[in-house]
Amino acid sequence: MAKTPYPKLLLPLPLLLLLHFPLSSSTIPLGSVLFASGSNQIWNSPNSTFSVSFVPSSSPNSFLAAVSFAGNVTIWSAGSVDSRGSLRLLSSGSLRLTNGAGATVWDSGTDRLGVTSGSIEDSGNLILHNNRSVPVWSSFDNPTDTIVQSQKFTAGKILRSGLYSFRLERTGNLTLRWNSSTIYWNHGLNSSFSSNLSSPSLGLETNGVVLISDLNIRGRAETVYSGDYGDSDTFRFLKLDDDGNLRIYSSQSRNSGPVVARWSALDQCLVYGYCGDFGICSYNETNPICLCPSLNFDFVDVNDRRKGCKRKVELSDCSTNVTMLEMSHTSLFTYDDPYSGVVFSGSLPCRSNCLNSPSCLASVSMSDGSGSCWQKQPGSFFSGYQRPSVPSTSYVKVCGPVLLNPPLVAKKGDGNNSEVKLWIVAVAVVAGLVGLVVVEVGLWWCCCRKNPRFGALSSHYTLPEYASGAPVQFSYKELQRCTKNFKEKLGAGGFGTVYRGVLTNRTVVAVKQLEGIEQGEKQFRMEVATISSTHHLNLVRLIGFCSQGRHRLLVYEFMRNGSLDNFLFTTDSGKLLTWEYRFNIALGTAKGITYLHEECRDCIVHCDIKPENILVDDNYTAKVSDFGLAKLLNPKDHRYNMSSVRGTRGYLAPEWLANLPITSKSDVYSYGMVLLEIVSGQRNFDVSEKTNHKKFSIWAYEEFEKGNTEAILDKRLVSDQTVDIEQVRRMVQTSFWCIQEQPLQRPTMGKVVQMLEGITAINKPPGPKSLSDLSFSGNSMSTSRGSMLVASGPTRSSSSSATRSFQTMGITSSGPGSTRISEGSLLGS
Known part of the structure; x- marks a missing residue:
């Protein structure tokens, strides 16, 4: 980045020199000017990370007046001008962008508001100050399409990019809109937070978290994590792109490193209007492509398919019969206008009803078992998406006949000889193709039909469907x-x-x-x-x-490496995990569970967290599996009695045995047990001479209280130079908080992530319950402190099956009216 000439000159400069050579410091005096044609003209922040300058625009021979990071990432812009344009801080206090003809393209609107200077801060904020250094106007308060770290985005502010806009609603919801009114993405808060919001704000934190917060609520209202969450030495920004998608970008270098998209709000084909009017979005390999419904339509602009399609013959000009174009696995968006929904028994009545109705432009027959048929009204914006897994068939009125394949067009020759030659060539080509197909089918039938690798290539694999999220x-x-x-x-x-x-x-x-x-x-x-x-x-x-x-x-x-238990509880030295891998797996698992608990549309409680359900990929990254197989929690109260869901001995929280409601804190308990196993390399329900025949978690807590944390660590890691004892202590302390008997004492998984990363200080955890504190008596279970009760026991008719269930968890009957807990059973079952 070129520096301004004479940066150390101490004498006052004449106004003429000031216009041509602006100061490189953050202060921008009145009268300063930047010219679009001046490649060395720039206003720098104090550390030169951010700058105000003209950068090349997407349009030829035009330049964008912008605030940029490292000279290559635009975070705010005033508009585009030609090469003779300029950006001036006028003596009247207004920051104004003009083109070569002198016409105003953009103005800050601060004329005669007492502005005495401007500045570009190290945060990237362009500010106009008055004589008391109070901001009169700032780019952070007037965003264009981007939000950066340390910038607060409040309700009432709008990011715009073409026809698309992004807003934070007063309720705390995040919305993406097309044409200002059509909401096609609405990421909402749960009711326990939204009812307490008064002035919500959105901020992008340095560790990759998009956080919605409010002064009236404690903690986080809602969070979204970028793909590189946790790396604080990274520049990130949230941008509304011109394709209508909201993304988090990051640059690993603070200078001019590559900019990579780390998160996006939604699947690109679900962006309303992405392919224009009458456009259908689909996928080619992993990229979205825009198509027309059929050859009854033409692209408005073949060089830019996102501009949509148009009918070759309008329905009002149709001289032949109007018919219905059938599009399988296709759905049409319904945001812009009301749909009329009726129920038919099959797709044919849905098609026929729309064909016979003058107020119907298109219809959609749902194949989800509901039998619904939706009819789209004429005159509204037409947009849809197509993928093999979409359970619906759409019908669009066209001027018949329906053209699904390119028509065979032959030019007339100069005489009969030309026409004969063309006919002969066409027959020869068709005959050749038919012959090749017959030969290939015969070879396949004889040689390969029983080989599964040569099975019929179904429509599921013609596109990598899972790349689109469906x-x-x-x-x-x-x-x-x-x-x-x-x-x-x-x-x-x-x-x-x-x-x-x-x-x-x-x-x-x-x-x-x-x-x-x-x-x-x-x-x-x-x-x-x-x-x-x-x-x-x-x-x-x-x-x-x-x-x-x-x-x-x-x-x-x-996952070729299999599950975590294959690495923790094996005698194979070739599978021994280093401490660095163990810590990253523990942290990655916590982040995955946090996503399930706090960031999904519906809170998902796993109910079976254990090493067997934590898979390890080729890079030794943790992947939580089997989530969502238990019932989802009610998003309104976050509680659901899932007594029928099966867990695993050694990882079940006490509330399972107590027949109490299961919440996300039950997963926290299971995770705490897994965390101890990752540190120790030993099953938490194993009892041995090493633990003095005590439950492992109780023995580990006793060693921790003695300050002997190293005794808990896997002995096979003694020679591992990557072992960080401070990380070991944090993991052990965190595990003890997670396995507290009372769910309210356990931290949330989001808090667990902060504890593991060292962001949050960890207080000394209470000790876990010992077996001597627990007993069964009659039809209830109690502890010495009377802190937990079990619902009434099973009826007489089901006592045998109940006894078998208790024995599975280490609980045996010792006679009528009482139950005895065997060693290592309750809190570790």
Whole structure:
């Protein structure tokens, strides 16, 4: 970045020199000017991180007056001008952008408001001050399309980019709008927070968190994490792009490093109006593409398909019969105008009713079991998206006939000989193609039809559907074929068995065959949709599902390294995890669970956190699996009695046995047990001479109180030079807080992440309950402090099954009216 000439000159400069060579300090005196054609003209912040200058615009021969980070990232702009344009801080106090003809393009509106100087701060804020150094105007209070760290975005402010805008509502909701009124994304707060908001504000923190907060509430109201969350030595900014999507970007270098998108608000094809009027958004490989509904339409601009499509023949000019164009796996947006919904038994009545109605432009037949048919009114904006997993078929009125394929067009020759030659060539080409197809089909039938690698390439794999966030629907036969009839078993858990499979596009997957799932077709699809809507670095990705008859299967991405227990509890020295890997896995797991608890649209309680459900990818990044298989919590009260959900011995929170409501704090307890295992490399329910035959968590707490934290650490890590004893202490202390008997004493998972990272100080945790403090008596369970009760015991008719359940958890009957807890059973079960 070029510096302003004479930066150390102490004498006052004439006004003429000031106009041509502005000061490089943060102060901008009245009369200062920047010229678009002056490549060395710049106003710098004190540390030169941010600057005000003209940068090349997207339009040819035009320049953007902007505040930039490191000279290459625009965070605020006043507008574009030609090469003779200028940006001036007038003596009247107004900051004004003019083009080469002298016309005003933009003005700060601070004329005669007492402005005496301007400045560009190290935060990137461009400010106009009065003589008391009080800000009269600032770029942070008048954002354009970007928010940076330390900038507060409050209700009433708007980010704009073309027809799109982003707002923070008074209720705390984040909204994206098209054409100012059509809301196509609404990220809301839960009612417990929104009812207490008075002046919500949004800020982008240095560790990659978008935080919504308010003075009236304590803590975080809502958070969104970027993909590189936790790295504070990174420049980040939140930007509304011209494609209508809201994204978090980051630059790893404070100078001019590459800018990478780390988070986006929604799938690009779900952005309203992205492909223009009559445009249909789909995917080509991993990128969104814009298509016209059929060849009955033309692109408005073939060089810019986002401008939409137009009819070749308008319906009012149609001389032939009007017909309906059928588009499978396609849905139309409904934000801009009311839909009229009716119920028909099938898609044909939905198509026919719209065709016969002059007030219907298009209709959508839902294939989700509801039988709904939605009709779109004429004159409204038409926008839709298409993907193989969309459970709907759309119909659009066109002037017939429907043109699905390119028509064969032949130019007339000069005589009969030309026409004969053209006919002969056409027949020869068609005959050749038919012959090739026959030969290929014959070869496949004879040689490859029984090889699963050459199975029929279904529409599921013509596009990498999972890249768009929507799960692929498989048939049971397809999953039978790709798993070789469920031959290679990877493992088994509380919800079913997992098998290795290879899809026809050669993607290796893990197929989970669910057991004991009682939901109907519609409810199961809704739960799959909830699982597939979760996207986080530390969660296993759901690729697809199967719901056919009694078969319920889920298809996940495959993790070659397997689960965490294969590394923690093995004698194979080649699988020993270093401390650095252990800490990163513990932190990554906490971030994944935090996302499930605090950042999903619906709070998801895992209910089975254990090393077997924490997978490790090739880079030793933790991936939480099996989430969402338990019932979702009610988002209004965050409580749900899920007594029928199965957990795992050693990780169940006390409230499971007490038949109390299960909340997200139950996952915190299980995570605390896993955290102890990551540190120690030992199962928490194992009892040995090392622990003096005590429950491991109690023995570990006694060693911690003695200041002997190293005794808890896995002995195999003695020679590991990466062991950070301070991190070990933080993890051990955090685990003890997590496994507190009372759920209210346990921290939230968001707090756990801060404790592990050292952001929050950790107080000394109370000791976990010992077995001597716990007993069963009659129909209730109590502790010596009387802090926990169990609901009445089972009826006589179910006593045998109940006894078997208690024995599984280490609880045995010792006679009528009483129950005895065996060693290591209750808090570790």
